[in-house]
Amino acid sequence: MGHSVLSVFSPVNDPRTLLPDPLSNFPAELKTALTIRMVEQRLLKLFSEGKLFGTVHTCIGQEFVGVSVSRCLNDRDTIFSNHRGHGHFLSYRRDILALIGEIMGKSCGVCGGRGGSQHTQIDGFYSNGIQGGIAPVAAGQAFAHKLKGSTGGGGGIAVVYIGDGTLGQGALYESLNIASKWDLPVLFVNENNLFAQSTSQTQTLAGDINARAEAFGIKAWHSDTWDWPKLLDNMRACIDEIRRTGRPAWHRVDTFRLMAHSKGDDNRPQEYVQPFFDRDPVNVLMKRYEADPRWKAMETEIAAEIEAAVAAADAAPWGDVRMDEHKPGSAHEYHWQHRTFEKEKGVAAVRKGLEHGLECHPNLVLIGEDIESPYGGAFKATMGLSTRWPERVRNTPISEHAISGIGNGLALCGMIPVVEIMFGDFMTLCADQWINHAAKFRFMFNDKVRVPLIIRTPMGGKRGYAATHSQSIEKHFVGLPDTQVLCLNHRYSPTLLYKDLFASIDRPTLVIENKILYGQNVNPDPPPGFDLIFTNERFPTARLKPDTNEHGAGAGTDITIVALGGVAVDAEEAVIRLFNDEDLVCDLFMPTRLYPFDIGVLEPSLRQSRRLLIVEEGQGFVSMSSEIIAQACERLGHLGLSARRVTATPNPIPAARPLEQLCLPGANHIVTKALEVMREHANVQR
Amino acid sequence: MSTQTSSADPAPTLAEIRVPRETVNDDTVTIQDWHVSHGDQVKARQLLVSIETSKAVLEVEADAGGFVQILHGKGAEVPIGELIGRVLATAPAAVAGASTEPPRSPGGTQPGNGVNGSRGAASTPVRSSNRLRDRQQGTVGAGSGSVAPSDPRADARGSVEASADGPGTHVLPDRPAASLAISKKAQALIDEHRLDAQTIFAGHGLVREVDVIRHLESRIADHQREHPAPPSPATIARSAPIEPRAAASTVNSAYPTKSRGLFGDAASSAKDRGNRSVLWLAWNYFWRNWLLGNLARWAPRGVILPIHRMRGVKMGRDVFIDPTAIIETAFPENITIGNDVRITAGCVIMSHIKAPHYLRESGLVPVVLKPVILEDHCFIGVNSVVMPGVTIGKASVVTSGSVVVTNVPPYTMVQGNPAKVIKQFPKPA
Numbered sequence A: 001m002g003h004s005v006l007s008v009f010s011p012v013n014d015p016r017t018l019l020p021d022p023l024s025n026f027p028a029e030l031k032t033a034l035t036i037r038m039v040e041q042r043l044l045k046l047f048s049e050g051k052l053f054g055t056v057h058t059c060i061g062q063e064f065v066g067v068s069v070s071r072c073l074n075d076r077d078t079i080f081s082n083h084r085g086h087g088h089f090l091s092y093r094r095d096i097l098a099l100i101g102e103i104m105g106k107s108c109g110v111c112g113g114r115g116g117s118q119h120t121q122i123d124g125f126y127s128n129g130i131q132g133g134i135a136p137v138a139a140g141q142a143f144a145h146k147l148k149g150s151t152g153g154g155g156g157i158a159v160v161y162i163g164d165g166t167l168g169q170g171a172l173y174e175s176l177n178i179a180s181k182w183d184l185p186v187l188f189v190n191e192n193n194l195f196a197q198s199t200s201q202t203q204t205l206a207g208d209i210n211a212r213a214e215a216f217g218i219k220a221w222h223s224d225t226w227d228w229p230k231l232l233d234n235m236r237a238c239i240d241e242i243r244r245t246g247r248p249a250w251h252r253v254d255t256f257r258l259m260a261h262s263k264g265d266d267n268r269p270q271e272y273v274q275p276f277f278d279r280d281p282v283n284v285l286m287k288r289y290e291a292d293p294r295w296k297a298m299e300t301e302i303a304a305e306i307e308a309a310v311a312a313a314d315a316a317p318w319g320d321v322r323m324d325e326h327k328p329g330s331a332h333e334y335h336w337q338h339r340t341f342e343k344e345k346g347v348a349a350v351r352k353g354l355e356h357g358l359e360c361h362p363n364l365v366l367i368g369e370d371i372e373s374p375y376g377g378a379f380k381a382t383m384g385l386s387t388r389w390p391e392r393v394r395n396t397p398i399s400e401h402a403i404s405g406i407g408n409g410l411a412l413c414g415m416i417p418v419v420e421i422m423f424g425d426f427m428t429l430c431a432d433q434w435i436n437h438a439a440k441f442r443f444m445f446n447d448k449v450r451v452p453l454i455i456r457t458p459m460g461g462k463r464g465y466a467a468t469h470s471q472s473i474e475k476h477f478v479g480l481p482d483t484q485v486l487c488l489n490h491r492y493s494p495t496l497l498y499k500d501l502f503a504s505i506d507r508p509t510l511v512i513e514n515k516i517l518y519g520q521n522v523n524p525d526p527p528p529g530f531d532l533i534f535t536n537e538r539f540p541t542a543r544l545k546p547d548t549n550e551h552g553a554g555a556g557t558d559i560t561i562v563a564l565g566g567v568a569v570d571a572e573e574a575v576i577r578l579f580n581d582e583d584l585v586c587d588l589f590m591p592t593r594l595y596p597f598d599i600g601v602l603e604p605s606l607r608q609s610r611r612l613l614i615v616e617e618g619q620g621f622v623s624m625s626s627e628i629i630a631q632a633c634e635r636l637g638h639l640g641l642s643a644r645r646v647t648a649t650p651n652p653i654p655a656a657r658p659l660e661q662l663c664l665p666g667a668n669h670i671v672t673k674a675l676e677v678m679r680e681h682a683n684v685q686r
Numbered sequence B: 001m002s003t004q005t006s007s008a009d010p011a012p013t014l015a016e017i018r019v020p021r022e023t024v025n026d027d028t029v030t031i032q033d034w035h036v037s038h039g040d041q042v043k044a045r046q047l048l049v050s051i052e053t054s055k056a057v058l059e060v061e062a063d064a065g066g067f068v069q070i071l072h073g074k075g076a077e078v079p080i081g082e083l084i085g086r087v088l089a090t091a092p093a094a095v096a097g098a099s100t101e102p103p104r105s106p107g108g109t110q111p112g113n114g115v116n117g118s119r120g121a122a123s124t125p126v127r128s129s130n131r132l133r134d135r136q137q138g139t140v141g142a143g144s145g146s147v148a149p150s151d152p153r154a155d156a157r158g159s160v161e162a163s164a165d166g167p168g169t170h171v172l173p174d175r176p177a178a179s180l181a182i183s184k185k186a187q188a189l190i191d192e193h194r195l196d197a198q199t200i201f202a203g204h205g206l207v208r209e210v211d212v213i214r215h216l217e218s219r220i221a222d223h224q225r226e227h228p229a230p231p232s233p234a235t236i237a238r239s240a241p242i243e244p245r246a247a248a249s250t251v252n253s254a255y256p257t258k259s260r261g262l263f264g265d266a267a268s269s270a271k272d273r274g275n276r277s278v279l280w281l282a283w284n285y286f287w288r289n290w291l292l293g294n295l296a297r298w299a300p301r302g303v304i305l306p307i308h309r310m311r312g313v314k315m316g317r318d319v320f321i322d323p324t325a326i327i328e329t330a331f332p333e334n335i336t337i338g339n340d341v342r343i344t345a346g347c348v349i350m351s352h353i354k355a356p357h358y359l360r361e362s363g364l365v366p367v368v369l370k371p372v373i374l375e376d377h378c379f380i381g382v383n384s385v386v387m388p389g390v391t392i393g394k395a396s397v398v399t400s401g402s403v404v405v406t407n408v409p410p411y412t413m414v415q416g417n418p419a420k421v422i423k424q425f426p427k428p429a
């Protein structure tokens, strides 16, 4: 514990704190600051009384940061706050019941008790408990403001709060870089309170804070909460400048957290903390106005408001967790139909879909690495689009975390962001944005927001790109409620899929494209003896249905096969070989939606065949194929199903072609497993 | 390089024309257009062919002057590295329709192999010297790829909402006009029985072995119905193909892999035999196979033939069947015996194979039910076995102790296990 940190801050209060009468100069600001202080003190008391579930991060000592920012904002602006956001919230919207109700977990809370202390949302205000990940989201909001501003919609600015501990997060610097490069009107407010949880800044911070922002060409401001009148001035000047120049800014505000990080976890020595109590601006003001009736009246009024809020929240009912739509797995009636589309190369069909999106949806934005022409993306899917829509089709730096976060920010502001991740393997770098931001906002903000984020990425091997450019890792991204994961195959038009996606997008959507598919034809013509039909869903399952001379659903089917994504081509080859060589009839299903997945679509076929074979290019352990088999057993286990899977062998993907062929599912593997499942079936007493 | 020395093309190759790898996406590309014709004389650097990739249109020029030989015509889809033409020292032989050749399926060709495996030592790598003009076919705008809907707002609704069954969607017809696909096993049976599959199975999609078996079964049944008197074997063997039964309901829907079916499941057998009652069926089976079958084995010679006829065996005149011969144990109606046939002591004529459950259902030994035909004047020597599906041609001899598994042509003598032709009789003029 470095005692020397005290010297970081000037020990003397600026004489301006001793203004003749701050209360008459800044009545609103002081009232907000005092409200924040009193609400949080009451929260700590509620915690001690056992009325709070979980914990509270208070900002006692830091109130003037939020106050200084919110007074300069208008209703087009947005704020992204962090885990220590009560002060930011109350200075944005002085709704004590909304906050206290939320922290008490009641339905009258601003997020109905779903969000709690760290996850609040109201109008332009959002907060999330992930350090750093919120920075690109705010940059994305700024991008949206900028795009709207340029189309005459009146652009706002975005603000994000960053603790000094969060200066260790890479996403922050990815965001600073892009914000500067793209001239995004975003303000990074760095609340420099010297500690991250228990860790002193002296242990974690190298170099200079403001020099970091300046290195990106961003103007860095410096204020502190002790000289709060100067902070108010500086913040106003800083925000005015952002509005004037459209450029990002960085504002370091030195401050101090007087209470524990969370509750009861403060191990800073008393003699270290005490001096900060003495110079704390709210404490100083309280002391100064001790005998002032105006101050007393203000205190009484706030206290009454707080007590009323606590009583109201106490009496309020609990909220609920229902979402308004049908859950995956619930009964759905499937009708089958033919679809017509053009036979063309996969990449051309994807490009057409994107082009259609840009044409029909003025709020659609494409971002990604190397997507601008003449390069047009690593697989050429965006070729030519930036020429026609330079504003809305943009190259990004190599910053997968930030660009997926920018996607989230755009999505929150009513845009339709389409983020291209060059190789599916790099989705790992987007995992935080996908899992902790995109997937959670809608629910934890009590269904008040939608995140129409689209991430497109090619997965799959068979191109010799080896271990880090060939994997199919969709299994790590499926299964998050409120998201959907789609995949392309050679039997359904990517153009139609994208058209329908853009027209309906209301949730985070990952579209898994396939490297092999780009160069293959998307083909609407079934092979002889089969019919190609589709479910009547928005993202249909394509089915190569054997046309046997028996009638009724699935009649005469020996094996029901499900092929996920690009391997549908191999599965189809296997189906044809199994028929020609083995006299076996297979019913092949190729879903375009992996999550949510409903086994109901396979049910009639499975009832006939009672044999299930799933082909998946990724690893099989805890995967889509495990899920499908689990659902099949739960629904149809009484039929004595036999099931097999064809998945990648359990090792990273090797580079050499013959080695890769050993590892990834091909038609040979599928035929072998199909014969295996045929043999097993004979042993089961039906 | 073998192609250079092929007799059709004696002219020396001056340059090869290959498909270069230019994009990361494609394993196959399409030949958009040849700018020269087969046999044309070209100069070095002259534009030869445009190739469409998913990224751009590549234009390939001649590495050397000479005469163009086109191997893959306009519209063909060819793998990367494929030899699509040559520049020869002298005019090539006219290749019929070379420039309008239908697209050749890329088959299983590995793109890489095409380049490395067949590039001759003398040929220079085309890729380095071909000038590739990148036409950026993806450029959007008024170009061919553009979507340009008349009303973007309406189009923004996407294809699903836009139309319940508008363009792009139509309701499933009862049975699509699918072309036939015949499995190898089915084809073998079709060939064996010289069936006209396209007519018989018209309107079907996939034709499996079981479909052909069912057809044969129904043919026998129909024949029996139409000709209650013993037919001449020649009639059956040469009868015109019979149309598929109109009433699919008489077809057992789960044979042979779906249930114990034909043999174990009386109900489905009942369907096969025209929806007669199970009781009747049981009685029929008992009567034909157990009662009459055993009776035939003990009966005096004079009543053996009538008993077999009662069992359902179709038989001509002057037939001799030894009492110790077994003429099918379960499906005597599948056996057809012509005139003047002699089946001697200890022979077994079978029209079905039914392995135990495990072998059957695992598909290792499928159920077989195929008619057996012994044409006029055949002689089956003692202790011989004739297996399902076999036709023994007119005036042929199976010597003692043989096991006949394949058809025996007329006027032939076979011997052994499996029976092989050992002698051919001269056919009477």
Ligand SMILES: Cc1ncc(C[n+]2csc(CCOP(=O)(O)OP(=O)(O)O)c2C)c(N)n1
Residues within 6 Å of the ligand: A083, A084, A129, A130, A131, A132, A162, A163, A164, A165, A166, A167, A191, A193, A195, A196, A197, A257, A261
């Ligand atoms: C990505 C992430 N890592 C770790 C945490 C746990 N955590 C919550 S608050 C905190 C300290 C944050 O310190 P700082 O950024 O200085 O903000 P302060 O709490 O001081 O306001 C930590 C480590 C988290 N919420 N998110």
